[in-house]
Amino acid sequence: MQSVVSQFNNQIDWSSIIKSGDRIFLGSNAAIPNALVDSLIENGKKIKDIEVTHIGTLSDERWALPEHQQQFKVNTFFIHGKVIRQAVDEGRADYTPCFLSEISSLFANDILPLDAALIMVGPPDQLGYCSLGVSVDIVMSAARSAKKIVAQINPQMPRTAGHSFLHISEFAACIHHEQKLPEIKPAERSDIYERIGQYVAMLVDNGSTLQLGIGKIPDATLSYLGKHKNLGIHSEMISDGVIELIRSGVINNRAKTFHPGKSVVSFCMGTQHLYDFVHNNPHIEFYPSSYVNKPTNIAKNDNLVSINSALEVDLTGQVVADSIGHDFYSGIGGQVDFVTGATLSKGGKPIIALPSTAKNGTVSRIVANIKEGAGVVTSRGNVHYIVTEFGVASLKGKSIRERALELIRVAHPKFRQALLESVRQHYWVPDYQTKFPTDIPELGELQLQEMEIQGEMFYLRPLNPADERRLQEFFYSHTKETLRLRYNYVPQGMSRQNSCDLVSVDQTKDIALTIVNQQGSSVKIEAVGRYYLNPDNSCEVAFITRENQQGKGMASRLMKQMISIAQQRGVSKMVAYVRSENKPMITVFEQFQFKRVFNPDPAEVELVLFLQES
Numbered sequence: 048m049q050s051v052v053s054q055f056n057n058q059i060d061w062s063s064i065i066k067s068g069d070r071i072f073l074g075s076n077a078a079i080p081n082a083l084v085d086s087l088i089e090n091g092k093k094i095k096d097i098e099v100t101h102i103g104t105l106s107d108e109r110w111a112l113p114e115h116q117q118q119f120k121v122n123t124f125f126i127h128g129k130v131i132r133q134a135v136d137e138g139r140a141d142y143t144p145c146f147l148s149e150i151s152s153l154f155a156n157d158i159l160p161l162d163a164a165l166i167m168v169g170p171p172d173q174l175g176y177c178s179l180g181v182s183v184d185i186v187m188s189a190a191r192s193a194k195k196i197v198a199q200i201n202p203q204m205p206r207t208a209g210h211s212f213l214h215i216s217e218f219a220a221c222i223h224h225e226q227k228l229p230e231i232k233p234a235e236r237s238d239i240y241e242r243i244g245q246y247v248a249m250l251v252d253n254g255s256t257l258q259l260g261i262g263k264i265p266d267a268t269l270s271y272l273g274k275h276k277n278l279g280i281h282s283e284m285i286s287d288g289v290i291e292l293i294r295s296g297v298i299n300n301r302a303k304t305f306h307p308g309k310s311v312v313s314f315c316m317g318t319q320h321l322y323d324f325v326h327n328n329p330h331i332e333f334y335p336s337s338y339v340n341k342p343t344n345i346a347k348n349d350n351l352v353s354i355n356s357a358l359e360v361d362l363t364g365q366v367v368a369d370s371i372g373h374d375f376y377s378g379i380g381g382q383v384d385f386v387t388g389a390t391l392s393k394g395g396k397p398i399i400a401l402p403s404t405a406k407n408g409t410v411s412r413i414v415a416n417i418k419e420g421a422g423v424v425t426s427r428g429n430v431h432y433i434v435t436e437f438g439v440a441s442l443k444g445k446s447i448r449e450r451a452l453e454l455i456r457v458a459h460p461k462f463r464q465a466l467l468e469s470v471r472q473h474y475w476v477p478d479y480q481t482k483f484p485t486d487i488p489e490l491g492e493l494q495l496q497e498m499e500i501q502g503e504m505f506y507l508r509p510l511n512p513a514d515e516r517r518l519q520e521f522f523y524s525h526t527k528e529t530l531r532l533r534y535n536y537v538p539q540g541m542s543r544q545n546s547c548d549l550v551s552v553d554q555t556k557d558i559a560l561t562i563v564n565q566q567g568s569s570v571k572i573e574a575v576g577r578y579y580l581n582p583d584n585s586c587e588v589a590f591i592t593r594e595n596q597q598g599k600g601m602a603s604r605l606m607k608q609m610i611s612i613a614q615q616r617g618v619s620k621m622v623a624y625v626r627s628e629n630k631p632m633i634t635v636f637e638q639f640q641f642k643r644v645f646n647p648d649p650a651e652v653e654l655v656l657f658l659q660e661s
Contacts, residue, residue: 059083059220061091064195069094069162070122072154072189073101073110076284076314077322078182080167080199082224084110087165088118096120100159102150102185102378103127105229105316111140122159124150124185125378126369135375144369144422147283147381148340151188164193167226168213169204176212180204181228181322182314183211183333184283195219201226205322209311209332230318233287234263239402242436242492244268247354247400249497250432250439251275254302255396256348258282258385261316264356264400272297279303280310281348283340283381285331287317290324305347306332313339340381345388351395353385357425358401359412362451362470364427364442366399373420386429396431396567403435403459413458415469431568433457437486438494440513443568452513456484482551484511487558489612496608500599503564505573507604510550510559514572517563519546521572524593556580558609562601576605584619590632602635610639614658621656 065071074080087094088110099110099121108130110119121140124147126132134140145153153159166186168177177200179186190196190213198213198221215221234240244267251257251272256279259265269288272278279300280289292298293310300308310331315321325331338344345351357366358376369378389395401412413435417423433440433454440453451470455463463483486494487509495508510518522541552559562574573596578586588609590602613621623641625632627650641654 059086059090059197059222061087061094064197064219065091065094065097065163067095067097070098070100070159072161072164072166072186072193073099073104074164074166074186075102075104075182075184077105077228077230077316078167078180078186078204078314079104079106079229080165080197081106081226082199082222083165083167083197086222088115092118094118098122100124100161100189102147102380104131105231113139123378125380126375127377132376142375142378144379146340146379146383147185147336148342148384149337150185151192151335151337154189154192161189161193163195163197163219164189165197165199166190167199167201167204169206170200170202171215172206175215177215178204178206179211179213179333180207181316181325181333183207183209184313184336187211187213187335188337190217197221199224199226203227205326207325207331207333208327208329209334210338211333228319228322231261231286231316232318234266236267237263238492239436240264240267243400243402243434244271245493246434246436246439247398248272248275250396250398250434251278251352252350252394253277255279255350255352256281256300256303256305257298258345258351258353258381258389259288260284260355261286262356265354268354268400277302279307279348280312280331281305281339281345281351282311283313283336283385285310285312285315285317285321287321290321293330300330302350304349305344311339336381340384340388342384342387342391345385346391346395348388349393349395351385351389351392353389353395353397355382355385355397355399355425356401357399357412358405359414359417359421360399360401360430360433360454361414361417362454362466363447364430364433364450364454365417365423366425366430367417367421368424370421372418379424383425383429386425390429390431394567397429398432398434399425399430400434403437403457404462408459411458411462411466413454413462413466415466416473435459436492441565441568441570449513449516452484452511452515456511456513460486482512482553484509484513485552485554487554487612489615490608498562498604500601505562505564505601507560507562507608509554510552510561510575512547512551514550514561515543515546517570517572518550518575519543521575521593522546525591526594529591529594552577558586558612560605560608562604574601574605576602576609578609578613578621580618584617586613586618586621588621588623590635597631602632603638606635606639610656610658617659619657619659621658623654625652625654626650627652 102125111134240263247268248271253276386397389397431443435457574592578588646653
């Protein structure tokens with residue numbers, strides 16, 4: 048190995064490699080060749096107006112400082128650090144938006160031709176091949192397109208599997224410089240991100256293939272996947288959060304339909320523990336972003352779940368991810384690639400997850416209108432799920448009005464009324480739509496309970512205004528006999544207005560719960576339980592269950608939950624009025640110690656449960 052390296056000098060004659068006005072590429076993420084940058088700054092001062100292209104960089108980004116603006120002009124595809132962000136804000140640097148999967152074509156098609164690529168690699172093996180290590184992403188594409196490659200050989204660079212190798216003979220020059228890779232420590236846990244992670248994890252089925260990034264939301268999500276089975280990875284990047292799931296066998300890539308048995312990524316960022324984990328690990332393969340992020344390749348993975356974030360989302364589902372108003376903050380990156388790929392995937396789920404507020408809770412990230420100057424990265428047509436700490440908004444197949452109601456439900460409660468009022472200024476909302484969702488504190492932070500009934504998964508949660516059409520469908524699924532037993536007569540119809548009234552409940556006073564069967568974006572109401580608070584602090588309770596679900600204990604589940612809530616709220620007693628021939632329902636009430644009391648109507652049974660001790 049030494050004989051191969053020794054043919055290169057550790058001092059680079061930059062004037063023989065690049066000239067003033069050239070365009071160069073800098074290695075990405077945790078693989079910034081800092082020694083090459085330092086050498087170029089110090090020894091290439093006579094070379095002016097060098098255009099520097101790159102994506103995210105874990106570095107001090109000194110090439111973008113004002114004192115070097117005569118030597119370098121940055122054109123970045125992703126804004127990562129404060130130095131680059133300030134340079135873009137001040138006009139000393141440019142931001143070029145582009146899908147990560149397509150950046151390589153800018154180089155290959157001479158739209159942005161590269162004169163040189165400055166990269167970091169690991170030591171050559173006995174055959175002279177060097178690994179790009181933790182950052183293949185667009186580095187490989189840039190190296191293949193650039194007229195010259197200049198390499199920093201770093202003994203601390205992990206050797207990674209996949210399409211990650213360049214031969215040392217391809218380098219116009221190189222230096223041997225040891226450099227510790229920059230680390231990103233796992234984010235501190237917080238209640239908000241924990242709840243978001245729990246909700247996202249609920250959308251991940253066994254056998255899914257995951258795309259995720261780095262930060263609090265991916266870390267929280269991964270921490271709740273420990274009981275899942277046969278998960279896979281096809282992701283532009285991975286971080287420390289995947290390590291334990293791989294070691295425990297939760298992520299085994301067994302169910303993958305594209306590169307089965309392998310975790311497929313283009314780069315990784317995290318701690319030294321992660322870098323050690325990917326070193327010589329044959330189960331994790333690194334490929335260029337043009338391959339990993341190609342939507343048609345992503346879609347070859349069945350059940351692909353993409354998890355991305357946003358700066359704000361408007362009430363129609365438009366996702367802003369690269370700018371705050373006119374101020375560019377990050378970049379398009381791979382979000383659209385994976386949202387598109389997950390949409391095309393059989394059983395795929397594109398998810399956008401974000402906290403409901405910013406600036407210490409003073410600003411809603413769910414907004415009626417995106418800020419002036421902000422750009423839509425992911426369109427409203429691509430979004431299936433928006434997740435905040437207040438729940439999951441399912442948008443696929445929803446009208447603009449239904450989307451608004453879904454998104455208001457997952458907005459922070461203190462902004463919900465203002466959001467509903469704002470919707471009316473721009474989109475048609477019927478006069479009867481006056482209520483916004485309210486929570487049931489007694490139901491817990493997640494506002495839902497996952498339950499298995501006869502081998503099938505269901506969710507118990509509050510009814511909300513977004514359930515209007517679902518409740519109408521639920522009503523029309525009933526037989527006349529079911530309706531007669533529930534209402535004591537046969538209603539002739541359920542208008543959208545009536546349905547709206549029934550789902551727009553002030554849950555701080557009355558209670559309206561439902562058990563739903565949710566398969567992807569398809570949600571079906573299977574049972575509904577309600578109680579109405581009376582002026583004397585008693586409440587009247589009632590249930591109705593879809594015919595094919597009767598006898599499975601759904602009414603009992605709802606009953607148990609409502610008794611618990613009523614007791615916590617200090618309700619004095621619960622009263623139920625049931626048709627005398629409705630024996631199954633009477634049995635449910637009596638199982639919960641409801642007692643029959645005198646009722647002058649022989650066709651009706653009145654039952655009472657006293658909740659508070661006298």
